[in-house]
Each structure stands twice: as C-alpha cells, then as structure tokens.
Amino acid sequence: MADSTRPLSLAALALAVLLLALLAAPLVAVAMRASGFMLSASDVAAVRFSLLQAALSSVFSTILAIPVARALARQRFVGRGVLITLMGAPFLLPAIVAVLGLLAVFGRSGLLNDLGAMLGLPRPSIYGLHGVVLAHVFLNMPLAVRMILQGWQAIPAERFRLAQALGFGPAEMARHLERPMLRAVLPGAALVIFAICLTSFAVVLTLGGGPRATTVELAIYQAVRFDFDLGRAASLALVQFAICALAAGLAWRLARPAGFGAGLDRHFGQLPTSGWRKHSDAAVIGLAALFLLVPLGAVIWRGLLGLGEMPASVWGAAARSVLVASVSTMITVPAALMMAVAVAGRARGMALIETAAILPLATSGLVLGTGLFLIVQPFAQPVALALPVTIVVNVALSLPYLYRLLLPEARALVADYGRLADSLGLTGLSRWRWLILPRLARPLGFGAGIAAALSMGDLGVIALFADERSTTLPLMIRQLMGSYQMGAAAGAALVLVALSFAMFWVCDRGGRYAAA
Amino acid sequence: MLQLDHLVLVQDDFRLTADWQVAPGETVAVIGPSGAGKSTLLATIAGFFAPTTGRVLWAGQDVTGTPAGRRPFSILFQDQNLFPHLTIAQNLGLGLRPDLRLSAVEFARVDAALDRVGMGGLGARRPAQLSGGQAGRAALARALLRAKPVLILDEPFAALGPALKVDMLALVAEVTAEAGITVLMVTHDPRDAERNAGQVVFVDRGVAHAPMSTKTFFTTSDRRVADYLGR
Numbered sequence: 001m002a003d004s005t006r007p008l009s010l011a012a013l014a015l016a017v018l019l020l021a022l023l024a025a026p027l028v029a030v031a032m033r034a035s036g037f038m039l040s041a042s043d044v045a046a047v048r049f050s051l052l053q054a055a056l057s058s059v060f061s062t063i064l065a066i067p068v069a070r071a072l073a074r075q076r077f078v079g080r081g082v083l084i085t086l087m088g089a090p091f092l093l094p095a096i097v098a099v100l101g102l103l104a105v106f107g108r109s110g111l112l113n114d115l116g117a118m119l120g121l122p123r124p125s126i127y128g129l130h131g132v133v134l135a136h137v138f139l140n141m142p143l144a145v146r147m148i149l150q151g152w153q154a155i156p157a158e159r160f161r162l163a164q165a166l167g168f169g170p171a172e173m174a175r176h177l178e179r180p181m182l183r184a185v186l187p188g189a190a191l192v193i194f195a196i197c198l199t200s201f202a203v204v205l206t207l208g209g210g211p212r213a214t215t216v217e218l219a220i221y222q223a224v225r226f227d228f229d230l231g232r233a234a235s236l237a238l239v240q241f242a243i244c245a246l247a248a249g250l251a252w253r254l255a256r257p258a259g260f261g262a263g264l265d266r267h268f269g270q271l272p273t274s275g276w277r278k279h280s281d282a283a284v285i286g287l288a289a290l291f292l293l294v295p296l297g298a299v300i301w302r303g304l305l306g307l308g309e310m311p312a313s314v315w316g317a318a319a320r321s322v323l324v325a326s327v328s329t330m331i332t333v334p335a336a337l338m339m340a341v342a343v344a345g346r347a348r349g350m351a352l353i354e355t356a357a358i359l360p361l362a363t364s365g366l367v368l369g370t371g372l373f374l375i376v377q378p379f380a381q382p383v384a385l386a387l388p389v390t391i392v393v394n395v396a397l398s399l400p401y402l403y404r405l406l407l408p409e410a411r412a413l414v415a416d417y418g419r420l421a422d423s424l425g426l427t428g429l430s431r432w433r434w435l436i437l438p439r440l441a442r443p444l445g446f447g448a449g450i451a452a453a454l455s456m457g458d459l460g461v462i463a464l465f466a467d468e469r470s471t472t473l474p475l476m477i478r479q480l481m482g483s484y485q486m487g488a489a490a491g492a493a494l495v496l497v498a499l500s501f502a503m504f505w506v507c508d509r510g511g512r513y514a515a516a
Numbered sequence: 517m518l519q520l521d522h523l524v525l526v527q528d529d530f531r532l533t534a535d536w537q538v539a540p541g542e543t544v545a546v547i548g549p550s551g552a553g554k555s556t557l558l559a560t561i562a563g564f565f566a567p568t569t570g571r572v573l574w575a576g577q578d579v580t581g582t583p584a585g586r587r588p589f590s591i592l593f594q595d596q597n598l599f600p601h602l603t604i605a606q607n608l609g610l611g612l613r614p615d616l617r618l619s620a621v622e623f624a625r626v627d628a629a630l631d632r633v634g635m636g637g638l639g640a641r642r643p644a645q646l647s648g649g650q651a652g653r654a655a656l657a658r659a660l661l662r663a664k665p666v667l668i669l670d671e672p673f674a675a676l677g678p679a680l681k682v683d684m685l686a687l688v689a690e691v692t693a694e695a696g697i698t699v700l701m702v703t704h705d706p707r708d709a710e711r712n713a714g715q716v717v718f719v720d721r722g723v724a725h726a727p728m729s730t731k732t733f734f735t736t737s738d739r740r741v742a743d744y745l746g747r
Contacts (some may be wrong), residue, residue, distance in 0.1 A: 416596055417596060417599060419564055419584070419593065420593065420596055420597065420599070422563070422564070422583065422584040422585055423562065423563075423564075423584050423585060423590070423591050424610050424611065424614060424658075424662075425583075425584075425586060425614050426585065426614045427583075427585065427614065429615070430614040430615040430616070433615070433616075434599070434602065434606075434610070434614075434615075434616060438601045438602075439599075439601060515601075
C-alpha cells in the first residue's frame, strides 16, 4: 500500500513545499520592507473603501441571487439549462471585458443613458463606489445563484413530498424548508464573494480610483507604479494579506464549494407555483438574463464594430497572453493533479499538501506581485521578468480552484478502483498511464480550460511589472481605455473573449476526447 | 501453505482473531453472519487492511508487510473487478504486465485465457458491453493469467442469479483444480460451501475458527454453528 504511493507522495510534498515557499517568500520580503503598520489617512481610507465595496458587493450579489435561484429551482422552461450554464460564465469572463460590457450599457454614453436622455433624464456617471459594486454584482451574482441553487437542490425530494402530504402552503414551505437552507448557505456564499471582491483589481482600476474609491489592492499598485514608494506598498500588502487571510479563512470554513460544471439540472420536489408566483418568477428570470446578457451582447456588438480600429500591437499582446496562459496551465494542471491524487490516496503529509493547495486563496495578486517585485528588484529589472512573474502568480492563484475541482474526482477514483489497481500491482507510471489519466481526462480537460481562461483574462500582477514590450491583452485593453480609444478597446476585448473561450473549448474538448 | 499466525484485527469496536492454516490446493468457504468480519478477514489476507498484531504467511514467507499487488494472491471483489475504460484484453493484460507492453506470446496467452473461460473473441469489448456473468468470467480469466497460488473470492458472483452463480463457482472449481490453486471464498449461502468447498471457516463473535471439513460443519453439534444454520 504505502509502497505504491511513496514516489507520488514525495513529489506532491515537494510541490507543496515549493508552493509554500513561493507564497512565503513574497510575504517575508513584504514584511521586511514594510514601513511599519502606521497607516496614513489615505491608506485607512483605502482599507475602509475595500471593506465597504466588498461588503456591499457581497450583500447585493447574494440578496439578488435568492429570487433568481428560487425561480430557477421551481420553474421548468426551455433554455433553463443553458441559463444555468451561462451562470458559470462570468467566473471565466475577464473582468476587464465585463467592465467594458457594463460601460456599454450603464456608462455615460451607454445604452441605458441613451434611453434616459431621450426621456430627458440626466446622464449619471458609472465611476465610483456604485460602479465598482455594479461590476462586482455582475461578476459574482451568478456565482451566488449557483451556490444557492445547489442548496435548494440539496433539500431531499422526500422532504418536499412530506411537506405536500402535510398540506404545507408557500408560507410553511418557506419557513420549514427554504429558510433553514438559506440560513445554512447564505453566509458561506456571501463570504466567498466578499473575499473575491477584496482582491478584485481590474474592476477597481477601471471604475474606481481617486481618493474616494481606492481599494487596498489598487493602493498597492499606485504606490509601486506611480509613487515608487516600495515601503508603503509593502505595508499595504501586509494589511491586504491580513484582511484576505481572515476573509478567506472564514469563507473556507463556512462555504460549500460551488460546482463549475453544467449539472444542476436534476429534477427534485416541486415547490408550489401558481398564479402570481409564476409571473414573478418569469419576471425575475427575465431581468437576470437581461442583466447578464445585454452587457455580453454589447461586448460582441461593439467589439465587431471596433475590430478595424485596433492597433497592430494588439496581436503581439494577444500572443503574449496565449503564451502566459498556456505555460501557466501546463504547470497548474499537473501540479493540482498530483496534489489532489496524493491527498485522495491519503499520502503522508496530506495535511501539508492540502494547506499549500488552498493557501493561495488567502493572498492576492498584488500582494504576491509586490513581494516578488521586492525580491527581484535588487538582481534584475522587474520589467524583464514581467511574464515569468505573471505566470508564477497565475499558477499560484488558479491552483486552489483546480485542486478543489480535481480532489472529489480523485477521491472517487480511489474509492472505485484503488483496491483493484493495488491488487494488480498497478503502480508508478503504469498507474498514471492506464488508470489515473484516462479516468480523470474529462475533469482534467475541463480544469485546464478553467485555468487557461482565468490566466488569459487576468489583469493584476502584470500591471505592476509590464512595459509596452511585455503587455498582455487585458492590460492592453486597459491602456486603450485609458487613452479613450474605446472602439479599439472593444475590438481587443472581443479578441480576448474569443481567445479565452477558444482555449477553454480546446482543453475541455481535448479532455472529453481523451476520455471517450 | 497459507498460514494466519495469531492474527488480530481491530477497527473501532470491531475485533476479530484468526490463528490457523490452509493446505495448498484446498478450497475453503468463509461463512458466518453478516457483520462478522468475513470480508475484513479476506481484505487483511489480500493486503488491504493491516492487522493490529499477527502475521500472514505463504509457504513460510511472512507477507504481512507486502503490498497487495506483490502478494502471491489474486482477489475478485464484489464489484468493480474490471476497469471500464479499458478493453477486456487490456484488463486481462494488466494481469501479466501492469505497463501493458505485451509481447506476441503474452497476447496469445490473453486469448487462451479468454477461451478457457468461454469468452473467446470478446477481447476487444469494453466491460459495459458484457453481461454480469461475462464480466465475472473475464475477471476470473485475469486471475488465471496472474497464476498466483491463492485465489480470494469476496462474493464476486453475488449479484448474479442463483443458476449463473452456481455455474461460475463450478467454473472456478474446475480451473483452480487444474492449476492447483488454493481458494478462499466468502459466502452467505451454505449451499455454496456444500457444493464447492472441502473446508469451512466459521466466523462468529470475533473469532474466525480454524477450518473444519465441510461435512463436519454441516453435522457438528456446536451450538453456534447450529444456530447459524438454523438447525
């Protein structure tokens, strides 16, 4: 038994130690450089704004998600499955693209304001707290919907049968079945979204800014990039780490992971739906679909119009993005797989492996980026290492998602075929070749697609390091927006979405093909 | 000779002892009420459960610390005896070489083993394309290819119908007798023991009793055996 897993266990342990070192080194560098915990007034304001926007984003996302999830849970209609699958998409949508889509709808010259202007209404600005929260709700409400929908579907069908047998009306149903479920699911969902919004960068970079709408993550960037005050950046990074670690720790304890998969289509005990409830459900679903689809449609429409305005440099940036995404995927997927298989096989040191796989959730792109910047700076021009550092940070930040995706699959594999493989002496490379890789090909392909899309759309640490020769596509979009070339930005955004989707599709298809 | 030397198995508040041996070529039915620990005992012998104390020996060699795949035993589980993503020929080939780099001679042996269990020509199929009985035959064919001196059956045919199960056990008896293989089989059905086994190990209240001849088992005046059999 031990014999068959020892090499793997050693490799996974080595990976875990490497990953821990990779996380610890920047933190140590940051701690050594930090100019004390004395925060200036503007830093305190950044902390306050960080917490405020994350809290508002998380509250609005979860509260708005409840009626949507409830409507999706109790109604059956054509396109329901597609809509639920679509709810998984914003997680993979590059944040900068989401922002462009929202600007096209809610921006000063966006669709909504054009409509309002026809009615003689003023054109309000999308920039500031409300814009940041709007974008975060757009990106995270679907995630909350999926988590709550899972909660709804986790209520056993027998419970609904019993409720119907007892003649429960909607009020009793809500009191005895739905509210207890929501009480169990909502805090976790809210905390996960809170933690995500704390480390959000691209949204705040584009829609926030200024003394009144700067988060800690953005303040770190500004301290490095504009003020070149590395001591202050380090202090802010420490603060950010403390906040994120706390939020991620709480979220980890309270939340049940939401699946990415298409699933969630299982039929279950029906809730009573009649009369006005049917209509209100339809309205809720319609509004949610509009809220998600119109900005996405706008991205495509404006992107098509803007394709001709793109400078040629977009293609170089696109090539760099594909390179970064490919390399980080090729590192993340095998690393996550080895760690998941080792933990599923109860290898020695599994506690350490699991900790290392999850710990990146407690950091942020710019915290790691600042630390790496400090480490690299005495030896080399940070700009020269922009792409390698981006790859490293992308690997660290996407590993927890991949690990969480692969662990249950690896556990099922051990439960179903572990003994059979052991009894046949199927160990070492043969076990990978004939059992693990073919059986896990499907989730591996799907996971690789997620890693590639996440890395493709990431706009974080690259902004700290890059100059024009190492710009990735998301950063280039940001720069085009900054110079008011909105048409070119929209075109580049369409290219980015197309490439992200293509990479996801190729990986996912590859996995399915290998599994067939 | 298979020897269990002062074996003690403990798991939570479950405890089982065994201290006996089985002569080579013997077929032993392991029988007793459910929850008595029959499967745990066989899992321990096969190498999936570590005994708290005591040793498992084959031909005088201590195999207690040997990984399952390197013990001189083959085991058929209740289910999941074949990998669904591999063909039947590949599943059998794993019994010869886990890296599946088979020579022409080894391929021929796979085909011969399939013929032996009445499944000639079905090597290219996947397990999902087989009936339950055929899957059992394929797993048995792989055990023959592995040619280990002990075959452990943890009720692999329990899900088959009664007539099919009798057929399968008859096939097991036939092929293991040819090769002189020792068989340990868990069963819930005393008639399986009557038909196939020369000896019976009765597992009850924390003790796996030493093998007795099947005839003795069915005629003994031992209270517990009589209670179990309902005599």
